[in-house]
Amino acid sequence: MNREEILEIANETGIQAERQYNIIDFASRIAEAERKLMQAKIETLYAMYEVAVKQRDYLMDQQRAQVEAMRGRIQ
Numbered sequence: 554m555n556r557e558e559i560l561e562i563a564n565e566t567g568i569q570a571e572r573q574y575n576i577i578d579f580a581s582r583i584a585e586a587e588r589k590l591m592q593a594k595i596e597t598l599y600a601m602y603e604v605a606v607k608q609r610d611y612l613m614d615q616q617r618a619q620v621e622a623m624r625g626r627i628q
């Protein structure tokens with residue numbers, strides 16, 4: 554929600570001008586808190602992705618080694 558939308562809602566509900574700025578300040582603080590929360594969630598997801606990639610690479614290396622060992626036994 555941007556500043557203009559907040560002012561429009563405030564005007565529609567009959568909120569006085571001096572209170573509009575308090576509402577804008579309050580809404581801005583809520584939006585900032587939501588942005589910080591979302592950023593924290595994004596960082597958590599990225600950390601989980603990094604762990605998953607490392608695990609995938611480790612398992613693929615193990616599988617490659619097993620295949621090579623099996624090829625050696627067949628020949």
